[in-house]
Amino acid sequence: MYLTARNVTKKFGGFTALDNVSISIASGEFVCLLGPSGCGKTTLLRLIAGLAELDEGAIRLEEEDLSRTPARKRGFGIVFQSYSLFPNMTIAENIGYGLKIRNTPAADIAARVAELLELIKLPQAADKFPGQLSGGQQQRIALARAIAVEPRVLLLDEPLSALDAKVRGELRSEISHLQRQLGIPTLMVTHDQEEALALADKIICMNQGTVVQTGSPEDLYNRPATRFVADFIGTSNLIETARAREVQPDLLETRPEGADAAYVACIRPEHIILRPDTNGRATVRSVIFLGNMCRVEVDDPLGLLTVETHGGESYREGETVDLSIPREMCTWVADDVSEAAS
């Protein structure tokens, strides 16, 4: 592994922000730290950047122990949610700042700045000041500033959260493109599951200061390990063990051993097959038309289920329908949410 954080613990007063967390990034990999606000993901990023000191654990880059290295000697690049460009410097000066303090000759700086401005498609911006640019443009400059020094690791702290939807989408694909092109190992913090699914090679899903699940986007979506992950990433129908046993016992075939309360069944809305049937077991409660698909809520003996249908039949409220759930599409997930609540 290229970068590792091992057994990291960080406390703020009596509050444990990170509890014995271990993560790793392979070289060239794009890793997302995903979780709700307050889960500790930003704290972990700041510890890796060197902007905060860890209480326990170690951070290593290949063989080098970085745990006590000051941020400015780690050779990383960082982009914040708030752009944080130097307001008194031009765009060119902002991008070239890291090279300047490394005593790079002025001509080389100018060449590198021009190259980067070309790369982020803002070649005209060199002599402007940050205040003259839009949010999306400023964030691209911040990205260029971070990669100008060819950082060993690129850290992105919610880089897209301050932007509006359209700009966010554009910049998202630009970040993805740049990262693959340059191959810089990247760690991005986000609370937006869609962003994480779209960008990451590997997602580290966090909750309450611990890592809940690590895996590829497909892994986390198709095989969530816990109720929290199933709920946080995508939409899920979560069914209690007792209810499933009563209504559709075949779902229990894939269920791991354990008390009834230990696991719940997770069924994604697109995996439920719906068909009109006046003798069916369920009733349509509401239909929301979303263009390429319909989201149908049905009252079923299993409970209130959300179903997504693509094309084909259209349904009306109050209509009686039948549905089937292929048992291989049912994932049993550990019920960490009720555990935490109890």
Place this chain on the structure above:
Amino acid sequence: MIARNAITARSGAARRLDGDRVLTWICVGLPTLGLILFFVYPMLIVFVKSITDLDGAYTLGNYSEVLNSAGFWRATRHSMVMGLSTTVISVALGFIIAHGLHRCSFRGKWLIRGAIVLPLLAPSLVQALGLIFLLGRNGLVNRFLGLELDIYGFWGLMIANTLYALPQAVMIIGASLVLLDARVYEAAEVTGATPLQQFRDLTLPASRFGVLNAAFVVFIITITDFGNAAVIGGDYSVLATEIYAQVIGQRNFNMGAVVGIMLLLPTVAAYYIERQAMKRQQSTKAGDTQPFVPSFRPLRDLPMAGLCFAVCTAIVAILGVVIFASFVHLWPYNYSLSLRHYDITLAGGYSSLWITIVISVMAATGGTLAVFLLGLGMRRIADRVAGPLQVLAAMPAAVPGMVLGLAYILTFNSTATPLYLLYGTAALIAIVNFYHYHTQAFLTTMTGFRQLPGAYEEAASSLGAGMGRIAINVIAPFIAPMLISVFFFIFMRSMVTLSAVVFLTTPQLNVAAVTIMRLDDAGLTSQAAAFSTCLMAVVMAALLGMKGILAYYRRRKPFDTAG
């Protein structure tokens, strides 16, 4: 039936629209009339008087007489030298303290924050009084160290002025440092910049406008201050004392007007440049801005803490010695404590203190109402009217208190207009105090209005509320903290100001700061100290009252102002 109802409703709406328009014009009109009557008109009179000779003929003779007098040029030279040297030292100290407060890590910052505002709680001449008790001929230092320092003149005046202007310098420079948030420094840190490089490349450029702005403000405060110069200036005459000498000493109002106009020129120029500089100070902020929290670095923080505490000790010592001296039985011979100086022997006794409180409440109440109405009205009028009005409302800050006071006596002591009725009333002193500090009050209120989301008004309006109702139910509660600040700002300034009111007091109607000056003039220095102590206690109580009310408001959080 239904149709008729609809028509009634529509005509009702039309009537209210007209009502709103009338209300808007009252809101804008009354404060504007006030500005014209009590600011523009007196300033015109001062100008006219400066080109009128004693027989009432128009002439430039006054100017040539002043420009040919050695005394005027000496006072001008002194004012400029004093202004520049005070500016350099005050801004340098202000930068150190602001940097210490915002960019260094040490304990006891609340002490520094507390000490630094003390000079604002007393008339400027109290600094001078304190310096005399400390360093004067009978001061503690000369007495106990057996020295013969002479504090009267340039050095004493410069120290007094420096400390008096310091709070403003610290606040302005501090505000410019706050604009750079923690993330910017962290970005530089991760990029590889050392602390020194961060200071050179981020902090210094960011505070450039703050420093420039502070320099102009300090310069204006210094050359327009009268109290310090009158008490500790000695033979070192400056323009402000020169005006006083012309008007009070020689009863030559027109010559006073000429010197006033001459003092106005550098202040207006400095003020204009300062406003232009302010416009360039811009910040771009996105979500997630974090205040900078410095970590402790002994090599930087210990010397900075030492400097900050040293300056604040000087401020506290100078004001503290005034309080101490007020209790000393017979300075400098018998240091046993007594209350005998609190028995003011000058005619009137404490009456001027009570009158000053009444005047200050009047100025604060009327003033807060006036700027609130103006701000309210200006949201609803066209930019081509609002623009010039804004310039007019921001103008009084460029006029030295001495000049405004002189303008008032020239205007209101003349029987030519019915305005004469105001002459010699407490109301006129309240008015001059308000217009003297109009700019700051107005700008603070406008800041409050700018934070008010337009959606609140639109929502209330679409629910059918008229302008008056919206103002009372929606706007006033929202900007209440700002209005409270404005009220106490005008109150506290009115309590301690001297320069604007010194010409307007009469033997029957005196204010606190003038009484202190008279006591000091009469050689009753210990009584002046006692009176100053009482005055500072009142202003301190007002300050604490304001902090308490604002803290109460913040705790209640009637509106979420985070957005």
